[in-house]
Amino acid sequence: MPVTYSPDRVAGDIVVADSNVPLDDGSRYTAQSHEDRLVYEIEPGSLTDARYLTCDLLLDGDHLAKWELRLHEGEDGPTFGLRYSALNQCQARVRVPLTATNQNRWKYDREGAWLKPLAGGDRVNLERVDRITIAVIRKSDEPVRWCQTPLVATEEEPDRVDSPALPEGPLVDEFGQSRIHEWDGRTEDEGELVERLETQHREANDHALPDDTSQWGGWTDRQWEATGFFRTHHDGDRWWLVDPDGHPFWSAGLDCVRANVDSVYGGIADALSWIPDEDGPFAPALGTTHGQPLVDYLTANFVRAFGDDWHDRWTDTVLGQLRRLGFNTVGNWSEWEIARDAGYPYVRPLRLDFDDTVYRDFPDVFADDFEEAAAAFAEPLAETRNDPAMIGYFLGNEPTWGFADETPAAGMLYTTETCATRSELRSFMEARYDSDAGLADAWDMDVSFADLETGRWREHLTDAARTDLADFSEVMVDEFYRVLSEACRAVDPNHLNLGTRYAYVPGDWALSGMSHVDVFSINCYEERVHADRFAEISERLNVPVLIGEWHFGALDVGLPASGICRVGDQSDRGDAYRTYLEDAAAKPWCVGTHYFTLYDQSVAGRFDGENYNIGFLDVCHRPYDPLATAARKSHERLYDVAAGRVEPYDDPPRYLSTVH
Known part of the structure; x- marks a missing residue:
């Protein structure tokens, strides 16, 4: 470590050039189609000691593109994927933590011009990975042109980029508009802005x-x-x-x-042409979110007026x-307080943030303190329980366990060594099978009831195991929403429980919990x-x-x-x-x-x-x-x-x- 990989080949219609490249040691790539990709052949086991995969990239043009970095276990084996995009005309550093292959986290933090990293696909064993691919998965009607340096596997956490290359200069003007696009309707000056407002x-x-x-x-x-x-x-x-x-x-x-x-x-501070002084009249436009500094140009524009x-x-x-x-x-996601004060119908979200989770953001619903946590979750409803303008409340939004290709019960075996919900899983399976041998035979795996309760799993599940775990996931989800819903109704019996805003149509194992909404x-x-x-x-x-x-x-x-x-x-x-x-x-x-x-x-x-x-x-x-x-x-x-x-x-x- 570190180990540097250059593409062994390209697949699809990618054109490669090594001249006029704005990144040191980089190459320029042009992709015409979805699934055009770079292919890196690696020795199995070469990623075992690595903690990160990293490279730099710079996306040309003015439209977004999205890539997926994939780790493959053989030609037909499991494949892990991490999707990401990048700002145009701004150097980005890809930093893929290889712990992501455990699938206990879906969304990773944006870092500078490296945007929206999302884990998906299968859980993979790094000892068996023999191929890495980077594929273009989303694009506009134009070819995707980007520069990229070789891929590096490293034990050390790569440094972040603080002064990125900006070949076209700052990306954002003083009103929050793009400086690299041309379009009808751009606000040209402060007078036009103020008059409109x-x-x-x-x-x-x-x-x-x-x-x-x-x-x-x-x-x-x-x-x-x-x-x-x-x-x-x-x-x-x-x-x-x-x-x-x-x-x-x-x-x-x-x-x-x-x-x-x-x-x-x-x-990427240099990508903004104007950042207000924190002691000046535009200070309300400054803030932080998710630990990152921000400028709110909408607020700044209203301050101007x-x-x-x-x-x-x-x-x-x-x-x-x-x-x-x-x-x-x-x-x-609104300032619902302005609607309340105006008597305008509104909804409000509740914040799901539990300390003890068993898989992604799914809590340990059979833990002794879960009902207490649910009561604290519901308490904010006291403020609006008598407001006729409020339609209802959401229990959550797009739970990240709902984005996985596995059920919460299956994921829990790999991510949480022991918890109350795993103990409940053991009891559930003991009621279904009469012995360790019966469980092992049904699942076609070397497994015992004790393995269900404690220990971190590594082997891939059989179809029979996944079916049983989906059944227990139904129990988990039902308990989750039953306890939350009862806690909310105890605080606010007047308003509608609007459910959890799934991102996709959930599997049948997730639907029974919605009987409480x-x-x-x-x-x-x-x-x-x-x-x-x-x-x-x-x-x-x-x-x-x-x-x-x-x-x-x-x-x-x-x-x-x-x-x-x-x-x-x-x-x-x-x-x-x-x-x-x-x-x-x-x-x-x-x-x-x-x-x-x-x-x-x-x-x-x-x-x-x-x-x-x-x-x-x-x-x-x-x-x-x-x-x-x-x-x-x-x-x-x-x-x-x-x-x-x-x-x-x-x-x-x-x-x-x-x-x-």
Whole structure:
């Protein structure tokens, strides 16, 4: 150690050049297609003593690309993968901790221009890895051009890059906009910015929700029992939410209604053309997140217009914009306090942060102190339990154990040597099998009940073992959500338990735990909602479905990435919005969709590096008019669509390969 690897070959349509390379010892690569890749053949066992794999890269152009570094056990064996992307025109250092191959962690920290490292694939044994590949897995319509140095396996933690190469100079201007893109709609100067914000603030009170809606945004055409709080109701034909006055309510929500568009600059300070003085008038725009410094250019822009009164003016302005667009709900990740104070319907998240976890973020649910931890988790609900404007609360968001290719019970065997939940697993299997021999025979493995309770596993599981562990995972998940839900209802019996906002449709082993919630919530980044699967879940659980996140973006307004769902331009975003929302509203099991997000993300990337064109407004508070107009049209006919009086909008745009 260290050991340096250069690619033994390339696969696909990659072109290699070694001239005019901006990184020392690097090579220039051009990839034309998805899955173009570099291939490194290595001796099995050569990674056994390594703790990191590292290299430097510099992504050319102005659109995002994403790679996956894969470790292979033979041609047909398990494969571990770590996905990542990078800022354009800024040197990044890839630092892959090889402990990631144990799969106990999904998301790793962004480091400078190295963005959103995510572990996936299989658990691998480093002693058996004989090949490394680096593949291009996401790209725009243009070829991916990047420079990269040789790959190094090392015992020592590689240094981070603090002064990266910036061949095009700073990436971000003083207003938070890109300096390396050209597009129509750029804010050119402070005068233009201030005039826009002053006009929006002046006109804020002129905007209203669509006609024929209650003070909450419910549908005044009908009325049922008024309870003073939001609730669910099935009218014989479909599910609804019901507002505090008894009117049907379909939740058209907007996530991240908050005064920040964070540009995280740890390790890349030179990429920002302006960082405010911490003692000056723009100090409110400075902060930290996930241990990294940030500049919030949205806040800085409001300070430019309104000085010390910037937050009150932002509140008035943004609530006016929500009414103008026709949104009746302030969605997750928002400054929900401004909605509470204004009597605007809102949801709020609860924070899952348990000390004792057994696999990724899954807690030790059979530990003696888990109920006490659940009570502390629920306590913040006391603040809003009597507020009629609150629709409900989320128990969590996209649990990282839900992103794994294995169940929590299976993962726990490899990541936690002993815990109360493993003791419960032993009892569960002892009730299923009469002896160690019976267990070993059923699993076709050399295993005992004692092995289930203690010790860290290394061998791969058989299909029979995975099936039994999925059954116990169902027990784990049910206990998890039963205890959390009971704790929340003890503090707040008035509001809806909106579930946990899964990222994907969970396996059957994860669904029984949702029997404890009032609404099944899920984030669905697709062209339309999953009609058959969501209908099945709603019927099985006898609860409605709420979409917690979705969006569409493009590459035409000065941001390097489109977001998870991509269309051609801002007009197409409007058509995509109408198609998705009205299709969802027409589904009898769906009671709302919450769009992610109000604002575009920073061109320099948020805490994990996301830098998507997904907002209704840019960092300078310029609305995307085609999207805004489309949303208002859909929101004005929302209840007629939900009631079946009119057909949903069905003129979708052309959907493109994602760049995120």
